[in-house]
Amino acid sequence: MIVKHAPALLVAIPLVAAYLLPLFARRLKHLVVPAALFALLLCSAGSLSLLFQVMHTGLIIYHFGNWPPPVGIEFVVDRLAVFTVLTLSLVGFVVLVYSIDDLRHELREDVRGWYYTLFLTLLASLYGMAMTNDIFNLFVFIEISAIASCGLISIKEDRACIEAAFKYLLLSALGSGCILLAIALLYMVTGHLNMTYLAQAMLQAAELYPYNLLASLALLVVGLGIKAALFPLHVWLPDAHAAAPSPSSAVLSGLVIKIYAVAMIRLLFQVYPAAFLARTPVAEIILWLSTLAILLGSIFAMVQEDLKRMLAYSSVAQIGYVFLGVALGSENALTGGILHIFNHAVMKALLFLAAGAFIYATGTRKIRDLSGIGQTMPAAGVAFAIGALSMVGIPLTNGFVSKWYLALGALDAGRPFFTAIVLVSSLLNGIYFLPILINAFFRKPSGNAAAPRALPTPMTAAIVVLAAAVIVFGFFPGRMAGIVVLAVHRLLGVWQ
């Protein structure tokens, strides 16, 4: 029975836990961390159960309170949603394990309890965004996520964090405004908020009110573009992701920005009529913006001296891959783009956590000061190397798999130029990641890097698990790719 409610529970469990944690923090301090872990463990179990159900039935439709749409809120768990939910659970859980020890040195004791509350709230909203089939409900989750993210950035309470959080808050509010306006425009012309009904109503509305649809489309692309840090709307990201505590950076860079991309994919492929989109240059605009993101993100990353800032800029480039796949629109390209959501989540979380480990152990975040760190911290160093090689797209790492699909997809779409872009970007990744590795492994350890603090076991374990995931999904990408290919079939089936 309880399995039937898994979609709702996936949102409800972390949300309830988030509200309980401050109470625990007041009276039962030692229970805060186990409770948070337990909540996420339940969520992981829930996602796995969803996976089995969806593989069995293909689609789960859940009506809140048994109110059928268009009145009630509806969750639709298709393969895309299951894929996203799995990504969230895996990476979210590992990051949470890591954060237990890392936060001891990054945060003051009295705010540490709040951190878990924010973290769980954020995950609840992300789960919701992945599964909801209601466009206003989507907006609600977007708002929750924005506020929780903001909290996760500013919780460190130093100047850089507050400033970054404020910047994020402003731009994010602008994005939310755009999205709300777009939803209002859509509701005006169709009278629906449920995506399935919306899609049907839009077929007619596209003929009657093309400008309303066009305006809403533009607003959505800008709004979600800001949230997903699509170039040139990425300006908030490097500050925010670099300033936040390392586990927050891992979640923000690895998961949060991707979920907005998932929302965008849903709206573009499942809601807006294909014929209408074909009349607009939206695909071409996203295509070129993502190309710019890929190239400029990497070039900006090259000149960074701060390790985490460099990783943040690299995220700007990597989110470009996802949008590149979406904009090219061929089956392989879309598969590559969506698969990159998972692959990049694992890689970037790994890199941020390893970077966090370096910072934890040495107290420095300058790339220059980390020479020889690979020799004094072999586990974290090798894990970082695996993540970096995956970024470059060395075969038998998971980064290669998404690149393979994207490159193939660009050829399928008849645009070999964009295959070349994917490859050039790999080279750029190599140019800024490899010197770090050389520095870490082939130079004499100096300064703090020569005698790092010992890393607590849970932190090491989290990093090793992610590094293993990079390799495992590089050797055996078939399962994950299989889910994504089926998800893409559904997306493209509706599109055509």
Place this chain on the structure above:
Amino acid sequence: MDRVTDFLPVWIVAFPLVMTFVILAVQQYSEKLRNVLSVAAAAVSFLSVAALYPFIAGGEIIQLQLFSLLPNLSVSFRVDILSFSLALLASFVWLLVTVYSLEYMRHEHGCNRYYPVLIATLAGCIGIFLAGDFFTLFIFFELMSLISYVLVVHEETMEALRAGYKYLIMTIIGGLALFFGIVITFELGGSVSLNGPLLIREPSPLALLAFIAYLIGFGMKAGMFPLHVWLPDAHPVAPSPASALLSGVMLKTGAYGLLRVVFHVFGGKMLLEAGWTTLLAALAIITILLGSAVALTQEDLKRRLAYSSIGQMGYILLGMTVINEKALLGDVFHIFSHAFMKSTLFLAAGAIILKTGKRKIKALSGVGRQMPFTLFAFSLAAISMMGIPPLSGFLSKWALSLGALDAGKPYYVVVLLISSLLNGLYYLPIIISVFFGRAEEEGHGPARINEAPPKMLVPVALLALTTFLFGILPWNVPFDLSQMTAKFLIRGGF
């Protein structure tokens, strides 16, 4: 052609990989055991490759699909006569070089890094030759290229790190170009398997793009102009045994890849008809002349050898553009003979540097009286490089020239002759000065003999002997293998 399934290729590739980790684990306890295991790993690899001979001699092709990554994309192995020849060559040279390293590296730091990396690189190198499809080839190509970076920067000097960085960036560019070629091949042919049929049959702009991408990817590795820039920096800074492998064996992976591209992706006929071979031929001719000419101006011994490698790789690249049996025979045989010659030269150079500490050619005068055996081996290989009969270098040039004449391209022969002349110009002065020149610090009376230790001398002598024996012996294994390979490739290679 019979096709059989056998797990031997997997063993051959996996064994050195496993040994790498064994050596990593063992070296914490005993240096001696580490050295023994390294030599044993190389020796077992050589023997395992040799064990494939009964299949190959019977005209069989071994195929094996290990596991599938994505639909139509798998890790697979395939051994035909070409793979076998090159794997045999690689593991043979590797074995000798590992033995040589024992003595050479005794005075070096970081041996605990050197030996595991040496054996891991062997795995990558043999993996390239035994790969059954371009994807597997790509995996091992990246593995070998990335790991051999550690060999290049072994000295950890600023110079080595700078050369290493250049090498790394060029490697990544090459790897990505290769990736581009493979993706286009997959798109056009639906598969990247070497088990045939031809993957791309029609010339199209996309196919041309793939050809160019392959040229960049493999050409970079083979030191083809204008992608050779990393080579003269990277080869000399590595420890001498590593230079011998980089120049003698690893360059050949690029040539091997291009042979596969010519005969398994496009097919010689299509390339000739579309005229794309002209592109490769032009680059090869520039490579030959440039490599040989620039070698003349080098004063550092190892740098001169490195430039000479560029020139010699040009022969191999040129040979494969003349698509007939004779030229291919010369081509494949030159892969053998250049591997023997260049590893002799680098190992001998290493012995000289170790014993005398001199790297500048000017400073070497009279060294021949001090180290007669080493320098005799050096001279033998150098004379073979010039293509003087009856040494093996002559045999390959002879076959290449005959092939070029058959194909109606006499000017290729002129290029080969000019290059031989240039080879003579930069090798002969070295030989003359080391034997007949006056040593700088020479006192009175005859120079004392101060030879390299036997562990170094034996590999050098063996390799030098091969250049001699495989020039005149009627029982000439590399030549027979080259002949079979040439026939096999011209017939279609499936």
